[in-house]
Amino acid sequence: MTSADMGKAKSDSFYAPRKAIYPKEVDGKFRRIKWGLLAFTLAVYYLLPFVRWDRGPDAPSQAVLVDFPHRRFYFFFIEIWPQEVYYLTGLLILAALILFLMNALAGRIWCGYLCPQTVWTDLYLSAERWIEGDARERARKDAGPRSAKIWREKIAKHALWLLIAWWTGGAWVLYFADAPTLVYELATFQPGISEAYIWIGILTFTTYMLAGHMREQVCLYMCPWPRIQAALTDEYALNVTYRYDRGEPRMSLKQASALRAAGAPVGDCVDCDQCVAVCPTGVDIRKGASLGCVQCGLCIDACDSVMAKIGRSQSLIAYDTQMNCDRRRKGEAPLYKPLRARTLIYAALIVAIGALMSVKLATRDDSRLSVLHDRNPLAVTLKDGAVRNAYTIRFANMSAEPRRFLLETSGVEGAEVEIVGVEPDAEGRMIVGVGADQTRETRVLVTWRGARKTKGQTPILFTSKDVESDAAISMRDVFVTP
Amino acid sequence: MSTREAHSEAVRIDPHTKTTTTGHEWDGIEELDTPLPRWWVVTFYATILWSIGYFLAYPALPTLEGGTQGLIGWHSRASVARDMEQLNEIRGPVLERLANAPLEEIEARPQLLSAVRALGAAAFANNCAGCHGAGAQGAKGYPNLNDDDWLWGGKLSDIRRTIEHGVRWDADKDTRSETMPAFGRDGLLDAKQISLVADQLRAMAKLPGGMATAQGAKLFDDNCSVCHGVDGKGNRDMGAPNLTDALWLFGSDKETIASRIANGGGGVMPAWKDRLDEPTIKALAIYVHTLGGGE
Numbered sequence: 001m002t003s004a005d006m007g008k009a010k011s012d013s014f015y016a017p018r019k020a021i022y023p024k025e026v027d028g029k030f031r032r033i034k035w036g037l038l039a040f041t042l043a044v045y046y047l048l049p050f051v052r053w054d055r056g057p058d059a060p061s062q063a064v065l066v067d068f069p070h071r072r073f074y075f076f077f078i079e080i081w082p083q084e085v086y087y088l089t090g091l092l093i094l095a096a097l098i099l100f101l102m103n104a105l106a107g108r109i110w111c112g113y114l115c116p117q118t119v120w121t122d123l124y125l126s127a128e129r130w131i132e133g134d135a136r137e138r139a140r141k142d143a144g145p146r147s148a149k150i151w152r153e154k155i156a157k158h159a160l161w162l163l164i165a166w167w168t169g170g171a172w173v174l175y176f177a178d179a180p181t182l183v184y185e186l187a188t189f190q191p192g193i194s195e196a197y198i199w200i201g202i203l204t205f206t207t208y209m210l211a212g213h214m215r216e217q218v219c220l221y222m223c224p225w226p227r228i229q230a231a232l233t234d235e236y237a238l239n240v241t242y243r244y245d246r247g248e249p250r251m252s253l254k255q256a257s258a259l260r261a262a263g264a265p266v267g268d269c270v271d272c273d274q275c276v277a278v279c280p281t282g283v284d285i286r287k288g289a290s291l292g293c294v295q296c297g298l299c300i301d302a303c304d305s306v307m308a309k310i311g312r313s314q315s316l317i318a319y320d321t322q323m324n325c326d327r328r329r330k331g332e333a334p335l336y337k338p339l340r341a342r343t344l345i346y347a348a349l350i351v352a353i354g355a356l357m358s359v360k361l362a363t364r365d366d367s368r369l370s371v372l373h374d375r376n377p378l379a380v381t382l383k384d385g386a387v388r389n390a391y392t393i394r395f396a397n398m399s400a401e402p403r404r405f406l407l408e409t410s411g412v413e414g415a416e417v418e419i420v421g422v423e424p425d426a427e428g429r430m431i432v433g434v435g436a437d438q439t440r441e442t443r444v445l446v447t448w449r450g451a452r453k454t455k456g457q458t459p460i461l462f463t464s465k466d467v468e469s470d471a472a473i474s475m476r477d478v479f480v481t482p
Numbered sequence: 483m484s485t486r487e488a489h490s491e492a493v494r495i496d497p498h499t500k501t502t503t504t505g506h507e508w509d510g511i512e513e514l515d516t517p518l519p520r521w522w523v524v525t526f527y528a529t530i531l532w533s534i535g536y537f538l539a540y541p542a543l544p545t546l547e548g549g550t551q552g553l554i555g556w557h558s559r560a561s562v563a564r565d566m567e568q569l570n571e572i573r574g575p576v577l578e579r580l581a582n583a584p585l586e587e588i589e590a591r592p593q594l595l596s597a598v599r600a601l602g603a604a605a606f607a608n609n610c611a612g613c614h615g616a617g618a619q620g621a622k623g624y625p626n627l628n629d630d631d632w633l634w635g636g637k638l639s640d641i642r643r644t645i646e647h648g649v650r651w652d653a654d655k656d657t658r659s660e661t662m663p664a665f666g667r668d669g670l671l672d673a674k675q676i677s678l679v680a681d682q683l684r685a686m687a688k689l690p691g692g693m694a695t696a697q698g699a700k701l702f703d704d705n706c707s708v709c710h711g712v713d714g715k716g717n718r719d720m721g722a723p724n725l726t727d728a729l730w731l732f733g734s735d736k737e738t739i740a741s742r743i744a745n746g747g748g749g750v751m752p753a754w755k756d757r758l759d760e761p762t763i764k765a766l767a768i769y770v771h772t773l774g775g776g777e
């Protein structure tokens with residue numbers, strides 16, 4: 001708990017009870033942005049599995065699909081094979097850099113607007129409000145005796161929460177199988193999909209616990225980002241800031257008009273505590289920057305509506321910096337520097353890595369070749385004294401049509417090459433057919449019958465050439481003479 | 483609680499946060515005894531309860547004979563059996579195709595071939611690698627199965643028969659039973675004659691230092707050519723190796739050759755017919771055949 005919550009002195013208990021927070025409803029600019037983002041992110045999450053994408057008859061038609069049994073990841077026009085997981089690494093690096101850039105520009109906007117913890121908590125809070133009423137009512141109901149009506153409401157609330165949680169888990173599993181089919185199977189209780197039920201169960205539980213019960217405690221105790229964020233930030237990053245240079249000394253309206261008449265200094269904050277009342281994490285932003293503040297901007301909305309009511313200017317709480325408050329107090333002009341070394345470096349890195357990944361993705365080979373030399377034995381002597389090396393060569397065809405690859409070797413001139421199970425064609429060429437989106441493993445025997453080479457290794461190059469397009473890939477290995 | 487009291491004189495309430503300190507102090511820096519959040523403590527106790535349940539449900543305590551069995555009757559052997567069942571279910575279609583396909587046709591079907599080779603490789607590692615080596619590379623007296631030198635034949639049907647009935651495996655009446663006489667031990671040749679034959683053989687194989695003599699040639703004709711052939715090229719019906727090629731199962735130095743002539747005999751391989759099922763034997767035959775030397 002934050003220090004403020006500790007309130008009364010010493011407790012000898014091993015745990016601190018959570019102080020209940022009843023965030024009040026508020027309307028305003030940031031609340032509307034949050035509603036918009038909430039609707040957008042949830043719509044993406046729940047509906048994306050149903051988006052179709054035509055990849056031809058033999059491939060799944062789901063736009064986003066993690067296909068574990070076949071070890072493929074599909075994302076619209078991109079298909080990732082397991083050996084290409086580095087794209088995922090690249091994506092994670094990109095995500096981290098974007099997070100850092102957001103942080104350098106405006107602090108924890110990720111936390112306030114986009115983090116699933118925030119989005120789902122927001123959703124749960126609105127469900128709670130809808131059933132049990134707004135903050136004051138809920139606090140009253142929790143404090144007073146439990147009537148039958150209150151019990152009914154509580155049951156309804158938890159049922160609704162569980163329903164949302166169940167949907168959350170339900171949408172999750174749809175990313176791992178054909179969504180319409182799985183929905184049908186789930187709805188008709190088909191057997192053999194117990195894994196789906198288990199995952200739905202797990203996500204139902206975590207969603208219900210995290211968004212319904214733990215809420216801001218996740219941000220306070222569990223999430224690493226606030227800690228990392230605090231270490232990454234600087235004095236120019238915009239944060240939800242109470243402009244104490246303008247707000248202090250705070251006092252009630254009545255007091256203010258009296259003092260103003262007397263010519264004494266008067267702050268704009270009327271000490272109405274609305275900013276605290278709406279805060280989903282129970283922070284008083286007027287005490288300054290706090291680990292508990294997720295930068296959601298709702299206190300700005302609350303304060304703005306108070307200021308509008310009493311006819312004072314907006315933005316007593318605003319995205320600003322503590323440095324600027326100090327500068328204004330000293331009569332200096334505020335300083336805003338969105339373009340500074342760290343934002344430029346982050347942006348440059350994002351562009352560079354993004355470009356690198358796109359180029360890599362656009363120009364990647366749609367076939368692959370891997371060569372594995374037999375390790376035991378490294379080389380075999382045949383009865384006529386010839387030396388043979390065996391290799392396991394895998395051809396991967398990552399395109400949507402079946403293809404034929406011609407295998408050629410160079411380096412050991414005059415060596416005979418055979419592929420087990422593949423007959424050479426009329427011209428003696430070794431052609432391996434590989435089905436669409438498949439790999440084919442072959443055993444390749446390279447035999448040297450010429451004058452006996454000296455003991456050691458000779459480099460050998462295997463080249464797989466697409467018979468139609470002539471596109472070639474090569475892999476290096478060695479030919480071992482015992 | 484007692485530890486708290488023990489150093490309670492150092493424990494105080496921090497005026498700023500109103501939290502108790504732990505009483506630890508380093509260079510004037512004190513540590514706050516901030517309590518744990520309730521959910522954390524509840525989770526902690528829940529894990530303890532869980533472990534008790536786990537303890538009761540699953541085999542846990544060792545006793546003098548065995549151990550507690552657990553209330554839900556879980557057994558590691560049962561889960562292995564279940565896994566095996568699942569595995570067989572997955573392998574089922576391949577095994578069925580393997581059982582139905584004639585041995586000679588499997589290699590022409592790429593998909594079946596790679597599945598069968600995988601099965602064969604696993605069966606080889608379990609049953610054959612002990613003598614022939616993990617990569618079938620062989621050892622002295624144990625044939626390398628990667629090369630093209632076959633004692634009993636390198637066609638699929640030959641390999642299959644060797645696997646099924648073994649070599650010099652008396653328990654199997656169809657085993658490949660021909661054996662080389664012990665020329666020295668049984669007094670068929672004396673030491674000098676053996677030495678002459680060894681020199682003769684090394685000359686026939688064009689090994690450096692080999693020495694062909696009229697006497698050696700005659701001894702070879704009289705004693706060896708029945709099985710190994712007049713030209714020494716061997717005879718697979720007898721398991722008699724080709725003595726003119728580059729590969730020597732036991733070694734090509736004179737001493738080894740002389741000892742082989744003196745002691746005769748040959749390697750033994752078990753018959754696998756009653757130990758492995760038919761698809762496995764087929765898979766092994768394919769695997770060995772496709773190692774490189776298959777005919």
Ligand code: SF4
Pocket residue numbers: 108110111112115116117118218219220223224225226294
């Ligand atoms: S603190 Fe962590 S969990 Fe909370 S909103 Fe920020 S990122 Fe999300």
Ligand code: SF4
Pocket residue numbers: 240275278279280281282283284285292293294295296297298299300
């Ligand atoms: S202090 Fe304001 S910005 Fe921070 S979490 Fe609370 S309401 Fe949101």
